[in-house]
Amino acid sequence: MAMASYTRPMMRVFLVQTAQGLTPSSGGYKANISLLRSLSAQGHATTQICYAFEQEITQHAARAAAKGIEPGMTDTVVPLVDREGNSHKVIVKTFTDEHKVHNVVLSRGEFNAGFPSNVLSLRMQVLVKFFSDHITEFKPTHVIFNDPITMKITDTHPERKTFKRVNIIHTAEQLPFGPFCAGVDGHCLSPRVENAMLRKLDGIWSVSMAVKEYAWKYGQLVTTFLVHPPSTYLDQATGGMPVVRNNIDKEDIGMVNPCPHKGLSILVALARKFPHMNFVTWRSWGSRTAHLQQLQALPNVTIEPTTSNTDEIWDRIKVLLVPSLWHEAWGIVVTEAQLRGIPVIASDAGGLPEAKIGLPYCIPVKEVTGERHANGDYVVPDQDIAPWEQALEKVMADREEYKALQALTATKAGDWLRGLDPRGHEKWLLSMMEEK
Template identity: 80%
Template structure:
């Protein structure tokens, strides 16, 4: 049996980012396969209460425990760092803490819980944990595994440190990466990037199937019949996600309705561009993606950066919702050969003075043709909806639900 300890850096137990979904789905899959699992994560008190209540309702003792660790601030005052531990409905042991400016306290916290859990594997996707585990007192008792969710995480190549917080010290992290026991790339695009730009060998595995199951019922997602819906959706509108393409399409088709959901890349300046367009609605970030799938007729994913996979593409396709996506990074892999996958001029890594990627000009014509056809031709839409749901289901059922467990077990 594996004992897997995950360090989760996203804020909250249920954030909307694809990377978080992949991480937590890995842990839930391993737990469901009979392995012991734990994670250290940032969460709010109400989230802890909700998770503990669901565990109790499923006959699992949540064992909620609260501890205050002393933290000394720069002025010498002592404060309490709240740490809660609990077991959730998936039998995952969670160590929840508050964000703190005192890194030494967090290092001690991480280290102590790793020691207490006695893991066979520690999994992470951040440089801080990679360093903490490299010098852990019982380092030789567990394997260290890094998950690569974006090219920006890697300490080499044109996109190094292209996203805030993804790579803090390229030279140091490059050396540390090569001393790990395993590195999981979530797409062939990321695997090839690591090999080409850093001569770094990684393991490509598709996300665990649980990533895409219905979050409430736990089964296959319900296929939608959205032919009579009238909105075109996009998640996380920002320049490197294809904001310019969305704006151009909204201007080209003033009678079509567009709706976007804000996410981590959406800044005020980007949203202001959309607010100037009368046929575009802006919605808040949602953790319940059914709000998206119940509403839209077509999903736009016009990304211009080196996408790792594009979980939102797979989620939509499994529900029979046609996706018009770019061919950037791993998006063709997520598209699994379905229409439409449109060539774009990807960002090259060149940046503006403020650090944002320089976004090249795009050929909008193929996007216009595809969108008009899918939105106005009912026969085309119906055929594409059926094909999308069928092919996505076939792809899903071809996945090995124990692939990640087998890989972890194979590490000597």
């Protein structure tokens, strides 16, 4: 008798994307959208709620059309009534992108103007209604999120029993326990309530062993460790392996997101120690005016605006510094650089040793403890700068050392990426559907 062939069930995956914009530079956004694109490529129905500027929507829809995918753009005004009976209008656009992901987009500028973040109660009322309605309309098998608002919405959703709820832990600050609880704005709005809700989820994805161990150590919370989907690290234009750079004759030393807990003090110390070297930083979500002013006072430091096109970084720098002092979840920027053969000098904070995959250099640091200044910045312990000075001088001055490290970095990082299971996340999500 012939064996019946196994038919893989199709999932309907609904992602709530809290990042502001369709192409923000944060690692968490990249992980979220890469997961959705991977699942779409594997034949599953995917949709996300997100925020975007008008020009971003136009650009993404045009790219879809260029690849023969009908974006099916819609533009509607959705009336909403808050608990006080006041009427509001939300501009919503929808389209299908080049990865066949359906996007339900809140116009970022108009939404922030109509529902400012300082009027949190009104903003929450609108989002709860909006998210809940779209979950009902899409009829998902899984709802994926990394924010407390969606966790609360799905906890009491009328159709709660028809879908699995999955939380992605991108930072220790998201977790409602431990020394870093509520260390980032927008996380842990109500730790006690969120802690209880976490225990009722169908799955929690930790993006590193460091996060998984933190969740267990401080909250006895069981999570699943999965490396980011391989597509997170593929070339975004071609979908293939990243192009290895030959940047031995470049002069810039790069760092992304300069701020205290990302190692601003180490960058400043190195720039002062080596006034003949050129440093360039790309500002990001943690870079406040006071932080940038420290760098502006240094003549050998250039500050660039945030970029979502990381090729601008990889085409420019000889070495990447990642001197982070907080409990990093993974450090996507480390992996991105190494895949392109760019040596990375990183700290050993949190999940950075995992991202380094045994490559030089990974330097011990004194991590932040969770103590914070009045302005919200973490209190940063004094650091031993000598190992950073030695590593940077060796890589920048010794051409043979650089050439050998460049080749080793590109080869080992490429082998690591090719060794990942491209269906790992799909298998995990499907396994939830088999559970009774």
